[in-house]
Amino acid sequence: ETGVTQTPRHLVMGMTNKKSLKCEQHLGHNAMYWYKQSAKKPLELMFVYNFKEQTENNSVPSRFSPECPNSSHLFLHLHTLQPEDSALYLCASSQIRENEKLFFGSGTQLSVL
């Protein structure tokens, strides 16, 4: 596989469920990101990991918990979400010194009921 792969592509969950989103990059990059994309709103940066160390938490509620075990894998653990958290969650990667050149996965379309 090449590029940035996200699973699952679609997820429906109740407000009391716990689920995880997975992202894997095969580009040899050393920075990984989680973005939230809601309708008619700009992409919102959630978390940044450089060399698997978290360097940015953009005031994200604690019901979203990221994990980066190595430079190629990134997870977003979800629990007790709210309906307003329904959105497309995008993972991206880049080289640290070229962090404007993001390579995105296809995203996970999340619906919270």
Added chain:
Amino acid sequence: TQLLEQSPQFLSIQEGENLTVYCNSSSVFSSLQWYRQEPGEGPVLLVTVVTGGEVKKLKRLTFQFGDARKDSSLHITAAQPGDTGLYLCAGGTYNQGGKLIFGQGTELSVKP
């Protein structure tokens, strides 16, 4: 807070027409990126411009970075149905470690 405003938000045109999408801000950016996102997919980087006044061409697409590095435009000549998608501009920031600020996007529909 740095903001990027894109206009128009929606654009529906016929194949063969020309169009321009604008990306404006009151802030200065270190670089400006344009991405295209197709339904069900993530954004794909089209171009990066870094110098004020810079013009880059990618086949029928022409990208320009404003002299003051506060705005940018994307011009498409003779649009084709394959150009349909969401176009996003993103500015690189000086004082936030290069973090990107995204515009809200321009949704383009090109009808055959």
